[in-house]
Amino acid sequence: MIYNELLLELDEEGVEVIEHRFCSHGLKGLYLDNVIVMNCIAIATEKEKTCILAEEIGHYHTTYGNILDQKNVSNRKQEKRARNWAYEKLISLDKLIEAYEAGVRSSYDLSDYLGVTEDFLQNALKHYHEKYGLSVKQEDYLIYFNPFGIFHGP
Amino acid sequence: MSIGTRIKSFRKQRGLTQVKLAEKAGISRSYLADVEADRYNPSLSTLMELAQALGISVSCLLDNREIDFRNLVGACKEKRVSLESLCELLKIPDVSLELIRTNKLPDEDTMLKLCNYFNCTWDYMIGKTNSPDDIVFDHEVKPIAPNYVPKTIAAHFENTEFTEEETKEINDFISFLTSKRKKQQT
Numbered sequence: 582m583i584y585n586e587l588l589l590e591l592d593e594e595g596v597e598v599i600e601h602r603f604c605s606h607g608l609k610g611l612y613l614d615n616v617i618v619m620n621c622i623a624i625a626t627e628k629e630k631t632c633i634l635a636e637e638i639g640h641y642h643t644t645y646g647n648i649l650d651q652k653n654v655s656n657r658k659q660e661k662r663a664r665n666w667a668y669e670k671l672i673s674l675d676k677l678i679e680a681y682e683a684g685v686r687s688s689y690d691l692s693d694y695l696g697v698t699e700d701f702l703q704n705a706l707k708h709y710h711e712k713y714g715l716s717v718k719q720e721d722y723l724i725y726f727n728p729f730g731i732f733h734g735p
Numbered sequence: 736m737s738i739g740t741r742i743k744s745f746r747k748q749r750g751l752t753q754v755k756l757a758e759k760a761g762i763s764r765s766y767l768a769d770v771e772a773d774r775y776n777p778s779l780s781t782l783m784e785l786a787q788a789l790g791i792s793v794s795c796l797l798d799n800r801e802i803d804f805r806n807l808v809g810a811c812k813e814k815r816v817s818l819e820s821l822c823e824l825l826k827i828p829d830v831s832l833e834l835i836r837t838n839k840l841p842d843e844d845t846m847l848k849l850c851n852y853f854n855c856t857w858d859y860m861i862g863k864t865n866s867p868d869d870i871v872f873d874h875e876v877k878p879i880a881p882n883y884v885p886k887t888i889a890a891h892f893e894n895t896e897f898t899e900e901e902t903k904e905i906n907d908f909i910s911f912l913t914s915k916r917k918k919q920q921t
Contacts, residue, residue, distance in 0.1 A: 601908065605901045610891035616912060633891050640889040647888045649897065649905070663889065 583696045584631045612640040632701040639663030668705035674719045681731040739773035745789045759788035790842035803862030810853045
């Protein structure tokens with residue numbers, strides 16, 4: 582569902598998404614100058630697919646240069662920036678509140694509700710923790726990131 | 736035009752007889768006659784001697800294309816000088832000027848003077864290319880398309896380093912994309 586929305590968005594931006602079989606299963610997604618390649622056989626679930634696509638879109642928006650060599654610090658920074666972009670794209674604070682209002686409590690349910698993998702959700706919460714500190718106030722809600730919890734204020 | 740007829744036309748342009756040219760190039764008249772009639776393929780060293788005797792470069796003998804001084808005329812216009820005053824300035828003899836006017840190759844000295852003056856290549860001067868700093872080696876060689884190198888590459892992968900196989904796969908995919916884009920362009 583979210584995957585298709587992302588695809589539509591990319592189509593409007595003029596980014597091509599190709600599904601290609603790489604022999605290596607470690608290589609799941611690739612971004613090259615306005616072309617996103619998804620290694621579909623290495624991706625197990627629809628959720629994972631969404632997360633990987635979002636990260637590649639993050640590269641489209643934030644990355645410049647060849648960053649394949651992750652031993653280089655500046656490349657790692659760019660990788661992180663792209664991932665952070667993906668976290669904010671798929672899991673916005675508003676969506677967390679929306680899930681809370683829908684009665685979602687456990688992290689498994691939450692990842693299910695958001696349509697992302699649990700790993701991705703945990704990393705997103707870690708990112709928000711880095712960004713906002715332990716908690717952030719959004720409208721009438723107080724969101725704690727570690728441990729995760731949402732409180733509805735008066 | 737075959738190489739024999741080209742040698743002959745250059746010789747005629749310079750007002751030389753077969754005997755004189757053969758003497759200058761150090762070959763026998765009968766051999767020169769055979770070369771001009773395309774009965775023999777002259778060796779490279781013979782060609783070089785002939786070119787020297789004619790006061791031109793070997794490439795002029797080999798090149799099939801007609802010489803055309805439109806670039807020179809254009810460059811003159813740009814500098815706002817007439818061909819005559821240019822020749823006076825560069826001390827180019829009237830004979831050479833006449834050759835240029837009739838789109839025939841003047842002697843090497845004149846050509847070098849012109850190329851230096853306009854700061855361009857020989858090939859540009861005789862109209863083989865439209866770019867002043869271009870050299871044409873062989874008109875049948877197609878220009879090599881620059882290799883497509885993606886400006887931005889990023890991958891989602893699980894390990895921190897690529898194996899050789901993965902690197903190869905990525906490179907293969909880049910070349911696949913390159914060929915695809917080329918096809919789209921044409």
